[in-house]
Amino acid sequence: xxxxxxxxxxxxxxxxxxxxxxxxxxxxxxxxxxxxxxxxxxxxxxxxxxxxxxxxxxxxxxxxxxxxxxxxxxxxxxxxxxxxxxxxxxxxxxxxxxxxxxxxxxxxxxxxxxxxxxxxxxxxxxxxxxxxxxxxxxxxxxxxxx
Amino acid sequence: xxxxxxxxxxxxxxxxxxxxxxxxxxxxxxxxxxxxxxxxxxxxxxxxxxxxxxxxxxxxxxxxxxxxxxxxxxxxxxxxxxxxxxxxxxxxxxxxxxxxxxxxxxxxxxxxxxxxxxxxxxxxxxxxxxxxxxxxxxxxxxxxxx
Numbered sequence: 001x002x003x004x005x006x007x008x009x010x011x012x013x014x015x016x017x018x019x020x021x022x023x024x025x026x027x028x029x030x031x032x033x034x035x036x037x038x039x040x041x042x043x044x045x046x047x048x049x050x051x052x053x054x055x056x057x058x059x060x061x062x063x064x065x066x067x068x069x070x071x072x073x074x075x076x077x078x079x080x081x082x083x084x085x086x087x088x089x090x091x092x093x094x095x096x097x098x099x100x101x102x103x104x105x106x107x108x109x110x111x112x113x114x115x116x117x118x119x120x121x122x123x124x125x126x127x128x129x130x131x132x133x134x135x136x137x138x139x140x141x142x143x144x145x146x
Numbered sequence: 147x148x149x150x151x152x153x154x155x156x157x158x159x160x161x162x163x164x165x166x167x168x169x170x171x172x173x174x175x176x177x178x179x180x181x182x183x184x185x186x187x188x189x190x191x192x193x194x195x196x197x198x199x200x201x202x203x204x205x206x207x208x209x210x211x212x213x214x215x216x217x218x219x220x221x222x223x224x225x226x227x228x229x230x231x232x233x234x235x236x237x238x239x240x241x242x243x244x245x246x247x248x249x250x251x252x253x254x255x256x257x258x259x260x261x262x263x264x265x266x267x268x269x270x271x272x273x274x275x276x277x278x279x280x281x282x283x284x285x286x287x288x289x290x291x292x
Contacts, residue, residue, distance in 0.1 A: 028291060035287045043280030050272055081284065085291050123200070127193055134189035138227065139285045141181045145174060145231050 025089055032085035037078025041070040084110040084136065100140045107136025171235055178231035183224025187216040230256040230282065246286045253282025 021027050048066040052058050088106035092098055111132020115125040167173050194212040198204050234252035238244055257278020261271040 031291055032288060035291070036284045039280050039284045039287065043276055046276045046280075047273055050276070054269070077284065081288060085288060126196055130189055130192045130196070134185050134192075138182045138185045138223065139288070141185065142178060142227060142231060142285070143289045145177055145181070 025086060028089050029082040029086035033078035033082035036081030037074035040077030041074035044070045044073040080110060080114060083113060088136075100137055103136040103140035104133045108133035110136070171232060174235050175228040175232035179224035179228035182227030183220035186223030187220035190216045190219040226256060226260060229259060234282075246283055249282040249286035250279045254279035256282070 021030055045066065048062070048069065052062060084106050087109045088102050091102045091105045095102065108129045109132075112125050112129035114132075115128035120128065167176055191212065194208070194215065198208060230252050233255045234248050237248045237251045241248065254275045255278075258271050258275035260278075261274035266274065
């Protein structure tokens, strides 16, 4: 079955998650959501840990807030990444080629969708689409450099 | 001469620039600066063009401002990219391996340096370093996905 493969895996020394959605599009999107969501949750945790260390006290209340923030940031970054990866994959299938233009289109769509969901005006959505396209293109270029 | 190679090239239908700094570290940094600077300048131009089309008038004054903004944004994004690419290359040389941790360290250094240059307080610099690390790690993961 060429259409089913293992994906959505997070590899850490202690944990390995594998979920198969049975479709490469969904697998990629889920993979993006999980991986980037984890990165964002880790970032949020690191930031809060720094603040706690600086204040010098760790209370249960802080910890609860920290967990909530981790979930919120993880879900947001994860959605962004899933949307971007899914769109880029879709664009690649439609265009039939792999180049930086896929990243540009994926970034533009992601920027526009997230901006529209965030209840922004038409102007702001267009600017966010342009910015999303630029960031995705820049990341793609850096990727070729290193 | 293994240490000299052509780099810093921007390929477009009409333009091809090649500058050799005689050192792979400097070449990569310059390459990052030029490529990402171009992306940022294009983004800035696209944004301003949209605003102009919407207002329906194009004046010389706007055009001058647009050029200035393009240079400013291009230089800022270019510096960020050059710093990141240079740091990642340096980390790769020191660690002797290529993995996502290089991106994480590169992102953290870039975030911290740019934040320190921007005259931020110590707290803000640490948070920016964490955020930079998270963004670079996320970009590296997305890169493996697609």
